[in-house]
Amino acid sequence: MSHQQRKDDHVAHAHALYRERRINDFDHLDFVHHSFPELDCVAISLATRTRAFAWPFPFYINGMTGGSAKTLEINRQLGEVAQATGLAIASGSQSAALKDPNVRASFSVLRERHPNGFVLGNVGAGVSPTQAEQAVEMLHADALQVHINAPQELVMPEGDREFGAWLDNIEAIRARVGVPVVVKEVGFGMSEETAFRLRERGVELVDVSGRGGTNFIAIENLRRSAQEYDYLEGWGQSAVVSLLEVSPHMGALDVLASGGVRHPLDVLKALALGARAVGVSGRVLHILLSEGPEVLIETLEAWKAQLRTLMAMVGATTVEELRHTDLLIRGPVREHCELRGIDPMTYARRARSARHGG
Amino acid sequence: MSHQQRKDDHVAHAHALYRERRINDFDHLDFVHHSFPELDCVAISLATRTRAFAWPFPFYINGMTGGSAKTLEINRQLGEVAQATGLAIASGSQSAALKDPNVRASFSVLRERHPNGFVLGNVGAGVSPTQAEQAVEMLHADALQVHINAPQELVMPEGDREFGAWLDNIEAIRARVGVPVVVKEVGFGMSEETAFRLRERGVELVDVSGRGGTNFIAIENLRRSAQEYDYLEGWGQSAVVSLLEVSPHMGALDVLASGGVRHPLDVLKALALGARAVGVSGRVLHILLSEGPEVLIETLEAWKAQLRTLMAMVGATTVEELRHTDLLIRGPVREHCELRGIDPMTYARRARSARHGG
Amino acid sequence: MSHQQRKDDHVAHAHALYRERRINDFDHLDFVHHSFPELDCVAISLATRTRAFAWPFPFYINGMTGGSAKTLEINRQLGEVAQATGLAIASGSQSAALKDPNVRASFSVLRERHPNGFVLGNVGAGVSPTQAEQAVEMLHADALQVHINAPQELVMPEGDREFGAWLDNIEAIRARVGVPVVVKEVGFGMSEETAFRLRERGVELVDVSGRGGTNFIAIENLRRSAQEYDYLEGWGQSAVVSLLEVSPHMGALDVLASGGVRHPLDVLKALALGARAVGVSGRVLHILLSEGPEVLIETLEAWKAQLRTLMAMVGATTVEELRHTDLLIRGPVREHCELRGIDPMTYARRARSARHGG
Amino acid sequence: MSHQQRKDDHVAHAHALYRERRINDFDHLDFVHHSFPELDCVAISLATRTRAFAWPFPFYINGMTGGSAKTLEINRQLGEVAQATGLAIASGSQSAALKDPNVRASFSVLRERHPNGFVLGNVGAGVSPTQAEQAVEMLHADALQVHINAPQELVMPEGDREFGAWLDNIEAIRARVGVPVVVKEVGFGMSEETAFRLRERGVELVDVSGRGGTNFIAIENLRRSAQEYDYLEGWGQSAVVSLLEVSPHMGALDVLASGGVRHPLDVLKALALGARAVGVSGRVLHILLSEGPEVLIETLEAWKAQLRTLMAMVGATTVEELRHTDLLIRGPVREHCELRGIDPMTYARRARSARHGG
Ligand SMILES: Cc1cc2nc3c(=O)[nH]c(=O)nc-3n(C[C@H](O)[C@H](O)[C@H](O)COP(=O)(O)O)c2cc1C
Ligand SMILES: Cc1cc2nc3c(=O)[nH]c(=O)nc-3n(C[C@H](O)[C@H](O)[C@H](O)COP(=O)(O)O)c2cc1C
Numbered sequence A, B, C, D: 001m002s003h004q005q006r007k008d009d010h011v012a013h014a015h016a017l018y019r020e021r022r023i024n025d026f027d028h029l030d031f032v033h034h035s036f037p038e039l040d041c042v043a044i045s046l047a048t049r050t051r052a053f054a055w056p057f058p059f060y061i062n063g064m065t066g067g068s069a070k071t072l073e074i075n076r077q078l079g080e081v082a083q084a085t086g087l088a089i090a091s092g093s094q095s096a097a098l099k100d101p102n103v104r105a106s107f108s109v110l111r112e113r114h115p116n117g118f119v120l121g122n123v124g125a126g127v128s129p130t131q132a133e134q135a136v137e138m139l140h141a142d143a144l145q146v147h148i149n150a151p152q153e154l155v156m157p158e159g160d161r162e163f164g165a166w167l168d169n170i171e172a173i174r175a176r177v178g179v180p181v182v183v184k185e186v187g188f189g190m191s192e193e194t195a196f197r198l199r200e201r202g203v204e205l206v207d208v209s210g211r212g213g214t215n216f217i218a219i220e221n222l223r224r225s226a227q228e229y230d231y232l233e234g235w236g237q238s239a240v241v242s243l244l245e246v247s248p249h250m251g252a253l254d255v256l257a258s259g260g261v262r263h264p265l266d267v268l269k270a271l272a273l274g275a276r277a278v279g280v281s282g283r284v285l286h287i288l289l290s291e292g293p294e295v296l297i298e299t300l301e302a303w304k305a306q307l308r309t310l311m312a313m314v315g316a317t318t319v320e321e322l323r324h325t326d327l328l329i330r331g332p333v334r335e336h337c338e339l340r341g342i343d344p345m346t347y348a349r350r351a352r353s354a355r356h357g358g
């Protein structure tokens, strides 16, 4: 099976497996409703920042594709959508283009269509620092995502089987490329231990990309005749759980979140849990493929407006203030917290503790 | 879209979305059954009181409508029902009449039909103190509801976007109008923090009006072609949760409850949680529109009789004694309590603690 | 509506509402499986005793009916079944016969058919001590059940409305009748507070008769055209919860259990929770009416054999030893325990504590 | 009913009752996903050991059948599968052959087809030490399973009813036979107390064989016309719960696990809970009967490959290292732990405690 075919498969299967309103861990998180927003909506700002960059909007189009004729067309449209909406956008893995110059255009089209926007490159944790540098150059990238996807590699027959050098390599990539590096999961989420390991290596930006949306084990199973890894489809933790897991490291790490984001309320919840910005892949792809780029642009503009509404509902004029809202962590997410030593209570009483303490 | 049309839409959509026995948080509350009522039913009284007024019955018809020809007819019937049953009744928001004198009759008909009854006016938290005064005069109102409905305003395209002055304004309204003021939610419930804010402003009466019955986000979504706020339909807390939330302030505040009340057992539960009286809107409207005023009067009379029966079952001769019954707070409501620092145990052992202590 | 008709209705509705394997609180109780019974089955005895009497089997046919031509026939068959199986049997409420001598035969037939067996009379808590004495005489009863059924009375249009004198009256009945008195619920269960009240009055025998089987609110609702008390059908606590509730009083009270018993495993569980014997009504009636007395006798004989099997499985040779088995109290029953201050843990570790302590 | 017929029935009913992906307690156990395996797959070894033996693979074909013409054929095929895959295999109960030499071949065929493999004999806890010795000889067995199956015996009309001597007898068997003895449940699981009793008798090897897969009460019920023990089909505890129960004795006992194992992820979970190896019966039988020995061999080879993949995902190069992975114990299993005094938290934080402590 050719590399191009694999890329087209990923897109087709992700699209086929997409379900609009699938229940996920965001549904186990509720805001406490306080009746008085104590603000006027005009004061609300959607801007967000990390130590490495500042964005006008706290959500972005996350890394997906490239590497074939079909995905060139998708990336062209995604680039245009990012340009029209002013959103940051990440590329899919550029490995193919690092090996085969013929498919470079399917990636560089992103930059071509979004010339002044924020574009993130994307490579796997196994590429050499030199290749990582080439990936950045290919897109004149503003930042580089380095994806870590061990479960996917392991389930792919043609996947990587050597993980021993990943952490060293990430350190070397960071040292070499001249742009900020985001270490990024691909839908399995992160743990406290993973964040700890990354901090040890000097990483300052992560994207926890959790379970509950695009499911790469399900996708790879569709690509195998026997589908023998169906029992693995629940693997990993959600963005919600991941944000709770990595929260002790949020001083040292700027955390981005993605995975299973369905609508602006999910964005709001991730931001309230401490994410600096929120990535969307599956839902963006779904709208693009089923309704086209115009509807996608309209939808993303509507998200911006709705996000302002939602910020008003919880009385926040800035993304930072969302981190002082009251969140109820329920059911299985609460159980996860209790088992892992994360206190779910403090999240439920942040406004009050501001009243008493701060 | 005209103001009249909006009022008719609200009624039509509330009616269409109504479900007779929808599960809600009242179902997560059980009384402990004690076999000996130790009373004779003749001794039971349904009377209730707050520091501001005394009512013969502990439930009332809550604020709904007015402002159009159709809603004039509804208010005429509601006024007659209140008159026949001796229940207190609240008006829907009088804003329309404050702007357009032509629709005043659709509100004043309430007082016309219920000349000696207890009638509550209703305005939004954004009206001026003078307008509030006019609203009271319009109905010769015995009290004034000031509704706080930020989520509804935000979801309405034509809604208010400035909330910064609401608390000051509520204080000014109270200072101006010569009748008791009830600050009232509209189906999203109240939090401890909201009660705290209101106490700070000298408010003494609130109606927590919680989630689980009429759902204004669902209603407003039906009015939008895109229905893009469907993910918000679970917003807010129930009357049950709200009563638990505000309970630390029940010394300073007299609390009324509404939202999702389906039958007399819900009334009993709200009273047992400390409500002084219980408002009903959706169910009243549903019976009126589907079965007419006669059946509504019969039903409300049956509620009185059933409420006596239920009080006998839990051994209470007065509404106050209901606050010493044993309540089991279960499942998601219990989880809410634990997360927010409310002790669910004491409610389950109130009879016993009377045995030991009082 | 005539008294006879009411009795026939109760039987017909109880039969119609019966469901063979309805989930109830017994399903929230599990034994810990220990692999070594450490006994030989021949050593197992089913005998049980209270301070008032000793029975060869730890289950009995609980109070049901009488008072009409149809129920005379049912009681005749039940008397024959009790005689054939050697089980104790209780009469339905004898109130009708105390007022109308014509229906006495429909009760006394029980004793006629079970001449040397253990027969319990049955009266309500409102009858006079003299009437209670007459009820005992009518059946040459070995004991007298005094039923307490406030919720049923309250839901019945023709029901009792005066409960103030019940406890005094129970004391007076006990003082007058020359046989042991069992104070008995009718499917709503007992609380710690109820057991406490009864102990205060010198009562030594109770039947907690809990929710989960025959449901008298559902039955009475079927008898009303409007069925307006449908929201009350979940009222009360189960036999399982009741046994946990009254356990602190098991030194002073001998506790019988009934309500929702479907099969011998439910009997075993009630005995393991401390019941001295276990009453069955709905299931007995169901088999009698749908399959006849022969099948009922076979079934009850099979229950004896199965109960021996089950006692072997948990390593108990006597009913008393069942009180040292390990029970897991789960889900909503566990929640009830936690809310009411009952420790569910000790029940799960009784074998172990015998190892360490006793 | 002949003994042969019973053996054929067991196979037929086990096959008929088998469900491919039935939910069981393994589903209440999740690994925490850590993104960095920090290993290369080539380093992974599947080998496992107990104090009594060492195996190249950590799963085995558990004891099933023999004793009739049909089961001879099954055992012939199972022996060939074990030979082809190099897996250890246990025989079904050899009691029949101890009484009737004509059926010996149906057991010894296992050894005949798997001449150099690891073969376990199987007898009940009631056989004499001499019979146990004969069973070992019959198979030139490398070890002997002594099964304990009180619930099954009790539900079988023809079953054993004397359990008083089982523990003494197990001690005597161990003293006599020259091979390691595995005391084994048959699908009802073990408790801490059972492990304690076995340790007292010097037993060093157990197979907890828990609930959730093959269900011998369901099978025996199918063999009875009345199926009167259907209420017992939930009896016992799962392999997951059993491993947690017996964990305090894992120093003195080497624990094998079986019962409800559906796929390699269940194997991984049992190993992570401390099992030295994992037995599979129902699933093996199902594949054999529905797809034949070739597919069974392919499947078991696939399990080996998948198990390596899974070990890589949790960063373990050896079976021992699996015992330091992070496991989330959820829902009903967590409740079991809390009720029985087992700490579910430590399992969720094993990697971290290695970071801090070891
Ligand atoms: C079609 C498709 C291809 C993807 N390819 C990549 C990739 O090459 N590199 C990467 O880091 N993530 C890739 N992802 C993962 C996403 O960036 C994201 O982590 C994951 O889809 C979860 O987010 P979602 O639930 O919003 O889709 C891909 C996702 C999709 C849907
Ligand atoms: C048709 C309709 C119109 C309403 N209009 C108002 C209003 O104008 N002002 C107000 O305070 N509440 C209004 N409400 C809210 C009710 O007073 C109440 O807070 C809410 O419906 C929850 O109670 P329920 O579940 O019993 O309907 C309205 C409710 C309905 C059903």
Ligand SMILES: Cc1cc2nc3c(=O)[nH]c(=O)nc-3n(C[C@H](O)[C@H](O)[C@H](O)COP(=O)(O)O)c2cc1C
Pocket: C010, C011, C014, C062, C063, C064, C065, C091, C092, C093, C094, C122, C145, C146, C147, C184, C185, C186, C187, C209, C210, C212, C213, C214, C258, C259, C260, C261, C279, C280, C281, C282, C283, C285
């Ligand atoms: C038809 C019927 C009539 C009953 N009548 C009486 C009665 O007269 N007195 C009484 O104490 N209990 C009466 N009961 C209640 C039973 O004794 C028992 O408390 C209740 O049915 C719960 O047990 P079950 O679930 O096994 O039916 C009656 C039950 C049935 C089914």
Ligand SMILES: Cc1cc2nc3c(=O)[nH]c(=O)nc-3n(C[C@H](O)[C@H](O)[C@H](O)COP(=O)(O)O)c2cc1C
Pocket: D010, D011, D014, D062, D063, D064, D065, D091, D092, D093, D122, D145, D146, D147, D184, D185, D186, D187, D209, D210, D212, D213, D214, D258, D259, D260, D261, D279, D280, D281, D282, D283, D285
């Ligand atoms: C058809 C069949 C026959 C069995 N016979 C025996 C037996 O004779 N001795 C024994 O110890 N276990 C016997 N077992 C039980 C298994 O060894 C194992 O403990 C049980 O089936 C649970 O594992 P599973 O869920 O993988 O099937 C038998 C299982 C099956 C399916």
